[in-house]
Amino acid sequence: MEESASTEIQPTIASINNEDPNTRKEADIPGGNEKKNDELVIEIRKMVKRPEIKSSKQCRIYMTPYPLRKWNEEAYIPQVVSIGPFHHKNERLKAMEEHKERYFRSFVERSKINLECLVGTIREMEESIRGCYEQTIDLTSDRFVKMILVDASFILELFFRYSSGSWTSDDPIFVGPRADAVMLDLLLLENQLPFFVIEKLYHLAFPSPSDYYGLLKLSFEFFGYFNIQSIEVHPNVKIEHFTDLIRTFQLPPLENLPKRDGQPIKHLYSATQLHEAGVKFDVGTTECGFHIKFKKGVLKIPSLELDDHTEIVTRNIMALEQTRYIKYAYFTDYFFFMDLLINTKEDVDLLCDKKILVNYLGDNNAATLMINNLNKGVLWATVRDDYINLGKELNSFYENPWHRRKATLQREYFSTPWRTASTFAAIILLFFTFIQTIFSIISAAEFQTPYILFELARVLAFMTEQVSLPNLVTTVEAIAASRAVTFAKEIGLNSIVFDGELVAIFDSLKNDEVSLIDYNHLIEEAKTLQVPLLFVVYFY
Numbered sequence: 166m167e168e169s170a171s172t173e174i175q176p177t178i179a180s181i182n183n184e185d186p187n188t189r190k191e192a193d194i195p196g197g198n199e200k201k202n203d204e205l206v207i208e209i210r211k212m213v214k215r216p217e218i219k220s221s222k223q224c225r226i227y228m229t230p231y232p233l234r235k236w237n238e239e240a241y242i243p244q245v246v247s248i249g250p251f252h253h254k255n256e257r258l259k260a261m262e263e264h265k266e267r268y269f270r271s272f273v274e275r276s277k278i279n280l281e282c283l284v285g286t287i288r289e290m291e292e293s294i295r296g297c298y299e300q301t302i303d304l305t306s307d308r309f310v311k312m313i314l315v316d317a318s319f320i321l322e323l324f325f326r327y328s329s330g331s332w333t334s335d336d337p338i339f340v341g342p343r344a345d346a347v348m349l350d351l352l353l354l355e356n357q358l359p360f361f362v363i364e365k366l367y368h369l370a371f372p373s374p375s376d377y378y379g380l381l382k383l384s385f386e387f388f389g390y391f392n393i394q395s396i397e398v399h400p401n402v403k404i405e406h407f408t409d410l411i412r413t414f415q416l417p418p419l420e421n422l423p424k425r426d427g428q429p430i431k432h433l434y435s436a437t438q439l440h441e442a443g444v445k446f447d448v449g450t451t452e453c454g455f456h457i458k459f460k461k462g463v464l465k466i467p468s469l470e471l472d473d474h475t476e477i478v479t480r481n482i483m484a485l486e487q488t489r490y491i492k493y494a495y496f497t498d499y500f501f502f503m504d505l506l507i508n509t510k511e512d513v514d515l516l517c518d519k520k521i522l523v524n525y526l527g528d529n530n531a532a533t534l535m536i537n538n539l540n541k542g543v544l545w546a547t548v549r550d551d552y553i554n555l556g557k558e559l560n561s562f563y564e565n566p567w568h569r570r571k572a573t574l575q576r577e578y579f580s581t582p583w584r585t586a587s588t589f590a591a592i593i594l595l596f597f598t599f600i601q602t603i604f605s606i607i608s609a610a611e612f613q614t615p616y617i618l619f620e621l622a623r624v625l626a627f628m629t630e631q632v633s634l635p636n637l638v639t640t641v642e643a644i645a646a647s648r649a650v651t652f653a654k655e656i657g658l659n660s661i662v663f664d665g666e667l668v669a670i671f672d673s674l675k676n677d678e679v680s681l682i683d684y685n686h687l688i689e690e691a692k693t694l695q696v697p698l699l700f701v702v703y704f705y
Contacts, residue, residue: 232542276370433505
């Protein structure tokens with residue numbers, strides 16, 4: 166019973182002391198600690214003596230930074246074929262290794278290259294190739310050389326078959342969706358070979374003074390779908406790998422690259438807000454997708470297609486800029502600006518309606534979510550200056566109250582042809598009514614010009630029940646009072662109210678067709694009281 170209790174207690178003590186029972190036993194063996202220390206020293210000595218791989222200045226291939234990767238890890242992982250060391254051990258991609266080796270054999274037969282020459286060439290370049298990768302590659306020299314050789318040969322044979330159209334119907338690489346999947350895998354940042362390695366093999370296979378140009382031409386053909394600016398093949402186009410090539414397809418020419426000295430835009434009103442303030446949206450005609458212009462209230466943005474491939478391509482180019490071109494992140498700048506414009510589905514609805522976005526995803530909510538997530542985890546050192554100025558102009562336009570009032574007027578009264586016609590009809594009717602009123606006033610006012618303003622003032626005052634004449638009625642005012650009655654009758658009134666010195670007013674009305682109640686009595690009363698009275702005149 167005591168032994169059982171002791172057995173139960175011992176593991177508890179071991180766990181509390183954070184000690185492995187096996188280690189405990191080993192420690193009890195004479196020389197046990199010394200043996201473990203020796204093994205550790207040997208391991209550390211190997212680590213210290215391991216030769217340091219010098220980073221290549223010619224090419225750098227990175228793993229995607231975690232802040233970007235966590236939002237959509239699948240966008241950075243090859244789906245069909247692994248190229249290079251980062252995903253070489255991915256079990257899901259092992260099935261493709263057989264096809265890669267088959268392409269390697271075809272390349273050797275096509276090029277007639279001696280195998281010893283191929284292996285020796287890659288082995289001579291091994292250190293510089295390893296230096297292109299951000300992480301230390303845990304592969305033996307033989308395995309590393311074989312991997313690079315097979316992958317580079319596979320790419321060249323793939324390009325040859327694509328360019329010449331010489332693939333067969335039973336070639337699994339070119340069957341249906343797999344061909345697109347292979348193309349996408351070849352542009353992923355983590356799935357790259359240095360371009361100079363492929364160029365070296367191309368030179369061995371087809372030696373000529375224009376090796377770089379020939380390989381570049383094959384690359385342009387294979388990835389031609391992404392060459393939206395129709396950039397011509399030219400030896401001056403320098404690339405490090407295929408992700409770099411896809412980015413080059415998107416950028417404006419080097420001589421037209423804008424400066425990037427400013428800080429990121431902190432705020433920009435959304436597309437729908439700007440539209441409500443009167444900004445008009447239109448499709449830009451420039452070949453470069455990043456050239457956005459705002460002039461005379463019109464924001465022109467080149468058309469952008471959104472499909473199942475857009476997020477993969479965009480994320481990998483942005484990852485390249487975050488790791489290699491942080492000071493020249495023009496591609497990232499564009500999607501940052503679009504992210505500011507798009508906050509809700511209504512923003513996407515508007516841009517799709519204006520043909521600025523062409524959404525093949527089928528759901529504008531999905532498009533909104535995709536664009537808003539692209540910039541999560543992105544860091545900016547600077548932003549292109551023209552975008553900063555553009556943001557300031559748009560914000561200033563929105564914050565001008567006149568633009569918002571004008572836009573509201575146009576939206577409420579001129580948004581459709583029917584509303585426009587109705588509005589113009591109402592304006593015309595109002596105009597003719599005003600003209601008719603003016604002519605009625607002029608025809609009724611049969612008095613001399615000096616009294617016109619005086620009489621009109623009396624009539625307008627009467628209509629608000631504030632008709633008044635001064636206490637000391639001059640001759641001019643008395644005449645004006647008389648004319649006021651005439652004018653009031655012309656416009657259909659049946660009474661008018663005066664105040665002031667009634668005797669003078671009554672005298673001015675003797676000759677008018679006016680029915681006065683007990684006229685003489687009122688005059689006597691006015692004389693007796695000697696005070697201003699209100700007097701109502703009723704017309705026939």
